[in-house]
Amino acid sequence: MFKNIEKKIFIPTFLTLIIFILLIRFFPKETKNIISYLFNVCTEKFGWLYLVVCLLAFVFMFCLTFSKYGNVKLGDPGEVPRYNNMSWIAMLFTSGVGSSLVILGFLEPIYYVSSPPFQIEPFSQKAFEYAHMYGQFHWGPSAWALYNPAIIAIAYMLFVKKENKLRLSTACKCVLGKRVDGLIGNIIDILVVFGVVGGISTSLGISAPVIADIIRHVFKIPNQYELIVQITVLLIWVVLFGSAVYLGLDKGIQKLSNINVILAFGFMVILLLVGPTVDIFKMEVSSIGLYLQDFWKMSTYADPFGDGIFTKNWTVFYWGWWLAFMPMMGMFVGNISRGRTIRNVMWGQLIWGSLGCCVSFMIFGGYSLYLQYTGTVDLAFILETQGQSAALMAILETLPLKNVMMVYLCIVCFVYLATTVDSCAYVLAGTTTKNLSCTDEPARWNRILWAILFCTLSIGLMMIDGLEAVKTMSILTGLPLIGVLILLMVSVRRMLINSDNH
Structure with missing residues (x-):
């Protein structure tokens, strides 16, 4: 059972996470204080570094x-892609985002209009725009560019160099050598x-309480069962993505991803048709212009002479979250990209x-801003006084x-996050397996074990501080991965240059 497990990686990470979960359980207040302190250190001392590395990835x-390397085939010459375009797009998209895209798609614009950047007056016309x-911006090209170095490094090592290990360290071989x-x-x-666990814990921690509250509201379950419902939601997730992980990449994750895309875009179409369709399109045209106008300003907005709250709470948080997911996306998307060019x-x-x-933010955010601007529902007040679940239910009402x-x-x-957790597990x-060729899959028990661990950690984080604790996890685990990302950029460059010399 443990014969092909890389114990030097598996044992220290697994034990550390178990200890952390126990600390949350038995010392919740102290753990919360430590997490808050580390959050402040990361955002105040290193917030600028997250902005710089995001721009570096974009330029890379x-x-x-x-360059001439753009046409390099990630596989043998003449090899066709392993997956058709539709399945490939569905898997990469659903693995890279979770149900938090839906929840924050509705609610994040309300946070912004209440506390906008650039010293804009709250609730002004400019604030709404x-x-x-x-x-x-936070979910757009800058964010997705963070994944590229890891994806190309992994795919090149697997399908060109024919390495038999699905690990990010192996992709750094050109720099680190032996x-x-x-x-x-x-x-x-x-x-x-740690990065992947931090990233997925954030996704679960944001989504599970909101979904549990909606379920309690629909089925009129009393408030005293709140935690029980949240845990039940997570257990259902374990069963759902545990089944897909057990079935493997082709039979489980690929099919679940395809279903996910159909369900998600079906929901968006319904909302677009029943909502203020013309107003949403007008908002998006304006947003495209603002994005192009202020791209560099937003990318470098460190707010050195202000309090920096917007940058810390949103941009730095997001770049940390995307960085935490970077290893997972590198290994997962790299693994499904055989036969494609760089x-x-x-x-x-x-x-x-x-x-x-x-598109998700265009529709979800457009609808919630329309409700706020027209005075149909005061979502900002509900969000501030009653929380995310109440605000989302007010929108759906x-x-x-x-x-x-x-x-x-x-x-x-449910399906959104299941596909993301599948990919992470x-x-x-794969990372904790000794040898794994591009045609093999990690042991099923190992995949399911990580999925269970994600949920256990998320339950603990929700119990001590809810949203703030899970947001902090991404920033903390994403910080050391900045160095890994830079190492991957150098490694990709050396791999390609070395290929010219042979």
Whole structure:
């Protein structure tokens, strides 16, 4: 059972996470204080670094794809892609986002209009315009560009170099040499595990309480059963994505991803048709103009002479969250991209990933801002006084067949996050496996074990501080991965240059 497990990675990461879960359980107040302190240190001392590395990844993508290496095939010459375009796009998109895209798509613009960036007056016309656009910046091309170095490095090592290990450390071999099999390589892979766990815990921690509250509202379950319902939601998720992980990449994750895309976009179409369709399109046209106008300003907005709250709470948080997911996306999307060129993979995942997120924010955010601006519902007040769940339910209450739409939203969120957790569990099982060729899959028990651990940690984080604790996890685990991302950029460059010399 443990014969092919890389114990130097599996044991320290697994034990550390178990200890952390126990600390949350028995010392919740102290753990919460430590997490808050680390959050402040990361955002105040290193917030600028998250902004810089995001821009570096964006520049790296342009330099590589427009160079002669853009046509390099990630596989054997003449090899066709393993998956058709539709399945490939569905898997990369649903693995890169979770149900938090739906929840934050509705609510994030309300946060922005209440506390806008650039010293804009709250609830002004300008604040509404920026509120609709800013979420698309945080979920758009800059964010998806963070994944590219890891994706190309992994795919090149697997399908061109024919390495038999699904690990980020192996992708750094051109820089680290033999040290990749020693302590440095193990540290990289341990950071990968913590990063993925931090990223998915954030997704689960944001989504589970909201979905549980909607279920309680629809089925009129009393408030005293709140925690029981939240745990039940997470257990249902374990069963759902545990089944898909057990079935594997082709039979489980691929099919679930395809279903996910159909359900999610079906929900968006319904909302667009029953909502203020023309107003939403007008908002989006304005947002595109604002995005193009202020791209560099938003990318470098460190707010050095202000309090920096907007940057810390949103941009730095998001870049940390995307960085935490970077190893998982590198290994997962790299693994499903066999037979494609570097240019096709980099631009494909960036365009389709960004488009899916931006359309979600266009519709969900547009609808919630319309309700706020017209005075139909004071979502800002509800969000501030009653929380995310109440605000989201207030939005859904305005729709026809409101209970049906609430249940539909829950189903969409369940399937959304299931595909993301599937991908994360698959990758961590691969990282903790000694040898794994591109045609093999990690042990099923290993995949399911990580999925259960995600949920256990998320329950603990929800119990101590809810949203703030889960947001902090991404920033903390994403910080050390900045160094890994830079290492991957250098590694990709050396791999491609070395290929010219042979």
